[in-house]
Amino acid sequence: MFCLRPYRDVADLNTMARLVAQAWAERGPHVECAVGDLTWRLLRNAQVRPREDITLWERAPGQLAGFAWAYNNGDVDLFVHPLVHADAFAEDVRPWVRARHERTAQPTTVWALESNGPLLAALQRRGWRRTTGGCYLHLAQPLHAVPSPPPSLPAGYRVRAVRGPEEVAARALVHRRGFSSERVTTEVYARLMEAPGYQPALDLVAEAPDGSLAACALGWLDEANAVGEFEPVACAPEHRRRGLVRALLHEGLRRMHMLGARLAIVYAFADNPASLALYQSAGFTVVDRNLGHTLASP
Secondary structure (H helix, E strand, C coil): CCEEEECCCHHHHHHHHHHHHHHHHHHCCCCCCCHHHHHHHHHCCCCCCHHHHEEEEEEECCEEEEEEEECCCCEEEEEECCCCCHHHHHHHHHHHHHHHHHHHCCCCEEEEECCCHHHHHHHHHCCEEECCCCCEEEEEEECCCCCCCCCCCCCCCEEEECCCHHHHHHHHHHHHHHHCCCCCCHHHHHHHHCCCCCCHHHEEEEECCCCCEEEEEEEEEECCCCEEEEEEEEECHHHCCCCHHHHHHHHHHHHHHHCCCCEEEEEEECCCHHHHHHHHHCCCEEEEEEEEEEECCC
């Protein structure tokens, strides 16, 4: 008998990570998220309220089969074990999504992978319809070997790993400038740097000639499945179109490969052709799409 319950604590995060890793072992890159996404989504800003935003779907206490994760913008990510019947999940999670919609009064969009036919069909049978907006592309690249030599950089720029806690304010600042968002404060990034799964060697930055940080790419590693991930990636406006992000990706791929990764992934919004072209120029290809759906009668 499946049931929903609220997220409780870090033990639940670890259980979610094990479920995601298991799905990767069974379905390769055709999985809604990667292990690193969970830590990033939980800690990426101070507005995350996991006990309100996350509901876990269990077949019995301690036996996680899926989860739904809602965000302040109305998006809801769905994740269900690939071997579990999607109809039961869609049926059980629908009231939770509806209740959140009524509480927040925001338009709600649930997301599911194009390759997850059973879940898409289950959503459609329960009143969800494909949105007319863009989708999130999932891109992947095998890491049999990393291209060499690295891309050239403009004079005075260099790519390196973040120096550590002493550079946390600058690291948070380049993220905010790259995304034109104030959500990632110094305090938020300091907590992220202390989280399990964060690896300083994969937190890469491009340093400008004046010593400031111009671009950043945070890498994650799922060691069990030998998968590396970039999330997030950004460049400050005045430093764009100089090859900095491509150089960061190259160095990140090299480091992931050295740490044992055999595949790397990254996401891009389909309505951002510049981002998509950048990742494709770095060797990534589209392998799946995350499709949005709205509930016609919430």
